[in-house]
Amino acid sequence: MRIVIAEDSTLFREGLASLLLDAGHDIVAKTADAPTLLKAVHQHRPDLAIIDVRMPPDGTDDGARAAATLRIDQPHLGILMLSQHIETNHSVHLVARGGFGYLLKDRVLDVDDFLSALERVAKGGSALDPEVVARLIGAGTHTALDTLTSRERDVLALMAQGLANAGIAKRLWLSSRTVETHVANIMIKLGLDDRTDDNRRVLAVLRFLRLNG
Numbered sequence: 001m002r003i004v005i006a007e008d009s010t011l012f013r014e015g016l017a018s019l020l021l022d023a024g025h026d027i028v029a030k031t032a033d034a035p036t037l038l039k040a041v042h043q044h045r046p047d048l049a050i051i052d053v054r055m056p057p058d059g060t061d062d063g064a065r066a067a068a069t070l071r072i073d074q075p076h077l078g079i080l081m082l083s084q085h086i087e088t089n090h091s092v093h094l095v096a097r098g099g100f101g102y103l104l105k106d107r108v109l110d111v112d113d114f115l116s117a118l119e120r121v122a123k124g125g126s127a128l129d130p131e132v133v134a135r136l137i138g139a140g141t142h143t144a145l146d147t148l149t150s151r152e153r154d155v156l157a158l159m160a161q162g163l164a165n166a167g168i169a170k171r172l173w174l175s176s177r178t179v180e181t182h183v184a185n186i187m188i189k190l191g192l193d194d195r196t197d198d199n200r201r202v203l204a205v206l207r208f209l210r211l212n213g
Contacts, residue, residue: 001122002046004029006037006063007082008055016050016108023115034062041070041077048078048122071100078122082108101127101162120162127162147189155182 003025007013010032017027029040033056041049049070051063067079080101101121107129108114117127148156151172158168169179 001025001048001118002028002044003118004031004037004040004044004046004049006031006034006040006049006051006055006066008032008052012105019108019111020118025118033057034066037063037066038069041074045074046077048080048118050080050082050118053081053083076124078118078124080118080121080127098126099124103127103129104131117162125162126160128160130157130161148186152182152186152189155179156186159183159186 003020005013005017005020005027007016007030013030013032017030020027028044028046031037031040035057037049037051049067051067053061053063055063064081067081070077070079076099078099078101080103082103082105084105099121101117103114103117107117120127154172155168158171163171165176165179165183168174169176172179174182
């Protein structure tokens with residue numbers, strides 16, 4: 001996989017690059033600010049961009065704004081945002097088309113899960129940090145979500161993290177058939193049961209984020 005890394009901390013950037021190189025990936029560019037990130041992606045056309053939410057030149061949400069620009073300019077680019085703290089306002093719009101992940105930086109330490117998240121995002125899937133999902137769940141209430149059972153909310157939260165039915169079944173110690181039933185019920189309660197396209201899971205997650213963001 002061809003990857004661009006955008007991170008202003010030299011230590012973290014080089015450590016991440018070393019980890020990815022050891023895993024067999026190709027680091028085509030490393031940048032320390034948002035403008036250079038945009039140029040690097042335009043030049044190298046990578047499969048995935050790993051972007052720090054907060055970076056120069058302003059040191060606020062420059063990385064997130066650059067990610068939004070890249071999503072428009074290169075809709076098929078996988079985007080994985082990393083952050084030191086939970087900032088859920090950046091998740092809603094970018095997750096709509098898939099190929100997006102948002103993880104806390106300490107998740108990199110769980111190497112296997114982190115590398116799996118990269119693969120999902122590069123292939124058009126999603127990967128949201130469990131703590132981000134938990135914050136979104138607790139951010140408010142809405143009639144549609146209030147109709148979900150506790151187990152259905154667990155399933156939807158894991159869908160938001162990017163897990164497929166098999167992964168959800170393993171995580172919750174449920175049978176695949178039971179997970180399928182929960183997913184079907186979630187779609188009905190969120191008003192997506194009459195959709196036949198393959199993006200219903202993404203739509204369910206997006207509905208979930210919009211109701212709680």
